[in-house]
Amino acid sequence: MATMPIPKLLISMGAPMMLSMLTQAFYNVVDTFFVSHIPDTAAVAHMGDKAINALTLAFPIQMLITCLGVGTGVGTGAALAMHFGRKDREKANLTAGNATLITLCYFIAIFLFGVFGADAFIRSQTQDPVIAELGVSYLRIIAVLSFGCLGFMSLEKKVLAMGRAKLGMTGQLLGALTNIVLDPLLIYGVGPFPVMGVVGAAYATVIGQFLSLIITGFFYYRDTHFIDHGIRYLKPAASIIGRIYQVGLPAVIMQALTSVMSYGMNLILVAVSESAVTAFGLYFKLQSFIFMPAFGMSNGMVPTVSYNYGSKSRQRIAESIKYGLIYIGAIMLLGMLLIQVFAPDIVGIFNLANESKRLSILALKTASLGFVFAAVGIVLSGLCQALGNGTYSLIVSCIRLLIVILPLAYILSRQEGGVNLVWMAFPIADFVSMLAAIMLARHLYYQKVSGWSQSLMNEH
Numbered sequence: 001m002a003t004m005p006i007p008k009l010l011i012s013m014g015a016p017m018m019l020s021m022l023t024q025a026f027y028n029v030v031d032t033f034f035v036s037h038i039p040d041t042a043a044v045a046h047m048g049d050k051a052i053n054a055l056t057l058a059f060p061i062q063m064l065i066t067c068l069g070v071g072t073g074v075g076t077g078a079a080l081a082m083h084f085g086r087k088d089r090e091k092a093n094l095t096a097g098n099a100t101l102i103t104l105c106y107f108i109a110i111f112l113f114g115v116f117g118a119d120a121f122i123r124s125q126t127q128d129p130v131i132a133e134l135g136v137s138y139l140r141i142i143a144v145l146s147f148g149c150l151g152f153m154s155l156e157k158k159v160l161a162m163g164r165a166k167l168g169m170t171g172q173l174l175g176a177l178t179n180i181v182l183d184p185l186l187i188y189g190v191g192p193f194p195v196m197g198v199v200g201a202a203y204a205t206v207i208g209q210f211l212s213l214i215i216t217g218f219f220y221y222r223d224t225h226f227i228d229h230g231i232r233y234l235k236p237a238a239s240i241i242g243r244i245y246q247v248g249l250p251a252v253i254m255q256a257l258t259s260v261m262s263y264g265m266n267l268i269l270v271a272v273s274e275s276a277v278t279a280f281g282l283y284f285k286l287q288s289f290i291f292m293p294a295f296g297m298s299n300g301m302v303p304t305v306s307y308n309y310g311s312k313s314r315q316r317i318a319e320s321i322k323y324g325l326i327y328i329g330a331i332m333l334l335g336m337l338l339i340q341v342f343a344p345d346i347v348g349i350f351n352l353a354n355e356s357k358r359l360s361i362l363a364l365k366t367a368s369l370g371f372v373f374a375a376v377g378i379v380l381s382g383l384c385q386a387l388g389n390g391t392y393s394l395i396v397s398c399i400r401l402l403i404v405i406l407p408l409a410y411i412l413s414r415q416e417g418g419v420n421l422v423w424m425a426f427p428i429a430d431f432v433s434m435l436a437a438i439m440l441a442r443h444l445y446y447q448k449v450s451g452w453s454q455s456l457m458n459e460h
Helices: 006-036 047-086 089-116 118-123 129-144 147-161 165-188 198-222 238-270 274-286 288-310 314-348 354-386 390-403 405-413 418-448 454-459
Strands: none
Touching: 006 047, 006 165, 006 198, 006 274, 006 288, 006 314, 047 089, 047 118, 047 129, 047 147, 047 198, 047 238, 047 274, 089 118, 089 129, 089 147, 089 238, 118 129, 129 198, 147 165, 147 198, 165 198, 238 274, 238 390, 238 405, 274 288, 274 354, 274 418, 288 314, 288 354, 314 354, 354 390, 354 418, 390 405, 390 418, 405 418
């Protein structure tokens, strides 16, 4: 952190996180690809479109499940690392136990939602009975069997706090591969497996998640010299839970904003056309292949800036920002160029009706115009987090995901030709949030960094 050249340091810190997030993006896209090729029936045409639409309606809850697991895991990992550093084994044990308790509470709540709330949630977004039936079936399985996802996200960060990052990544990769293998077998009914359609996609996903949980859990409980396990550590402790959410709550809120935005966009677009909902779902999952590596690099930049902020090395902070912008800007620019050139070919691998295909290509090409703006916002939001102001990052996320995009999308969708105009809300939101990020990050930088005296900087 103090001596390695910043370009090399950011790569070494960001690459594992980029790979991990790309694996997560795979989960989002693989199901969509395979369900798009579900064959039509005598009674229902364009089953692929309807299946993608159903998964799109369920996606906000999937994102919410993931963000609850990630947020709790991030807070748990940070608290565990601190207690390990202080060699406070008892508090480490209580932190791990309370994290498990929180995960169980989340699971119970989501399980009950799956049983009693999935139907109302899906039907609030569509009037199509086929899409509703597919969406409810998919979401109910994802929610009722959500412990695999929640448990893995929590355990992965515990393993990371123990210095076993590769083990958590191994569990995630094997789970993703299992999902990829099982999808065609369970969706189409290959060999001894029955034809299950979108239900098969749901089961493939949760089986992959449970496998990740089992593999990571094996590594976690094998390394018992780090943490003691017992029922007494499950007893809730307000100070421990508070410490977990001191770090974890902003992460939960920021990721939950994506769920709220997705649900809001579904409600706006369903009034325009079902094809627009299908196009939004496909765009949102495909763009994750660009955004996830960018977020991974940003996550690698944050501890680098934090360390050098603590050591008052303004030069290395400035270099971290510079190369963060270069790396993340390059990722987003390349993604934009690839989409502009190859959007028809990318969309073409999915089995879509003509109107859904046209809108998906239009959505990808239009929304990707804001990727470079988004890159600046990602870097500067990470800078705000690294300098100890998560509130500024939350403000930027709110501007991008809620304050600008949903009202603007609603207005554009009500205009003549709104089904074509609505996608402009994405690059406009990226541009506005970039301006907000520049102003907030500039203020924070001058407040916290530029005030250091030259002699102090030279000393360090």
